[in-house]
Amino acid sequence: MHPGLTIGEFAQVTHLSVRTLRRYHESGLLEPASIDASSGYRYYTTEQIPSAQVIHRLRELDVPLAEVGKILATDDPHARAELIAAHLDRLRTSLDRTRAAVTSLQRLLRPESGDLEVELRTQPARMVAAITDVVDLDDVLPWYDGAMAELTAAVRGQLGPPGGHYANELFSAGRGAVLVYVPVADPPSYGRVRSVELPAVELAATVHHGPHDDIDVTYGRLGAWVVDHTLAVDGPVQETYVVGPRDDPDPASWRTEIAWPVFRLTG
Amino acid sequence: MHPGLTIGEFAQVTHLSVRTLRRYHESGLLEPASIDASSGYRYYTTEQIPSAQVIHRLRELDVPLAEVGKILATDDPHARAELIAAHLDRLRTSLDRTRAAVTSLQRLLRPESGDLEVELRTQPARMVAAITDVVDLDDVLPWYDGAMAELTAAVRGQLGPPGGHYANELFSAGRGAVLVYVPVADPPSYGRVRSVELPAVELAATVHHGPHDDIDVTYGRLGAWVVDHTLAVDGPVQETYVVGPRDDPDPASWRTEIAWPVFRLTG
């Protein structure tokens, strides 16, 4: 009989563009039902319309084509639902980031109030229980949660708030060395937890108030302070979670000390 | 004195990457405070940190660089706030689309229920009061609202629900002819409103229930029906808003007849 719908007809009923259908073909998402060997014409059938629409919907949700391919290739509806749920989760966190960026932008746009209180101090060396790793910037938050959970489970008798050191490459190259620690008298060695000596450093420190969405603003202000005092940054940024999620569930009352190791410019 | 922060130092305190800063420079978003004429080295000052962070926030909100440039170039805080508000508006509508796509995807993934009731009928010619235009796909909704408001204002004695015709190029090329109409006994000619004779056509028609986010699924099902009955699509899709936003504010109770002009394939 008739070989099927031409690409143009198929585009018409699915409301996809011809070019897009061709791309979906060559990326293996939607194989035409038949292809004329001599002319190369693609022919589709009406049974392919629902698949095309599923692809369309997934693309509307910014699911990458590769991911769409995986979803379509998955037969088990449960596994498929999980792949989709995972993406919806990503959508949700990206929405959270968007919301945070909006409020932070609003704050940024009203005239910045007051001076930053920065303390320049010498931090003595000390022993801590720590977990270190090299991670991607995107993975820092989940990594931190896991590492901190392991730390607090392995340790007793905390001597102060936990903290983290984040290599500058983490931000400049998207990947870098990370260290989280808890100060204790007698650091254990268990699982990923190691006893580490934090070296003595000269620190420029200030306290960031509120959720961490805004923390780079405080970094910027601290950085400006450092430069304006003829100092230079030298080493990973050091955060101390003075009041953190374990102490208060409300991010607005969090207190995070952020500090950069610095040295005085000779000149 | 010292010429300022090198690009690497500036990247460190703003948490932007060096490459990104260079791009912002060449697109004119963030001009370095000074550039060494002989070496080409970029030097920044601490005063530029807030600007960099505003750019950072706007980019997190997916504001295109060009738009960011416009926002930064605007001195008047009111005008600036408006530009930002406009973008937040766009974010909101895109969020709405995302939500709609999610629910539609969920519907698509459960097994499709029942057959589609399609009516094949000959639509006689008739005179209507209409507004026609050529619009971009993205602009259809606001255009429709404006045109329909003008139509209902210009017309009295409606003989039935309003409707719209949408050229197939609108979907395939993103831009196409659009016509909205109200059936009346005596079509006026006022403003954009014209008296138009809708020609007689053979129609394959079905009714879409609920909000329009899903309407392309019904299009697909109607298209499948048309093809499976050895008919071919011929002409702009015709929608009739049997129950629309004017009749019921709840999208779930909307009824939209969608119809394609068709002709029987000789073969």
Add this chain to the structure above:
DNA sequence: ATTGACTCTCTCGCCGGGGGAGGGTGCACA
């Protein structure tokens, strides 16, 4: 047989990033 609408493949551009090559620069230390 012609015409015109359709289709094919191929290449290029867009955006906002990243990666790397190849070469110049700034500065501390020997």
Add this chain to the structure above:
DNA sequence: TGTGCACCCTCCCCCGGCGAGAGAGTCAAT
């Protein structure tokens, strides 16, 4: 005063997902 090394420069290519268009082949009605 070199020498080493980290930093900086420009330039080009790659990515994903789409659009635009060229140039050639195909289908079907007249």
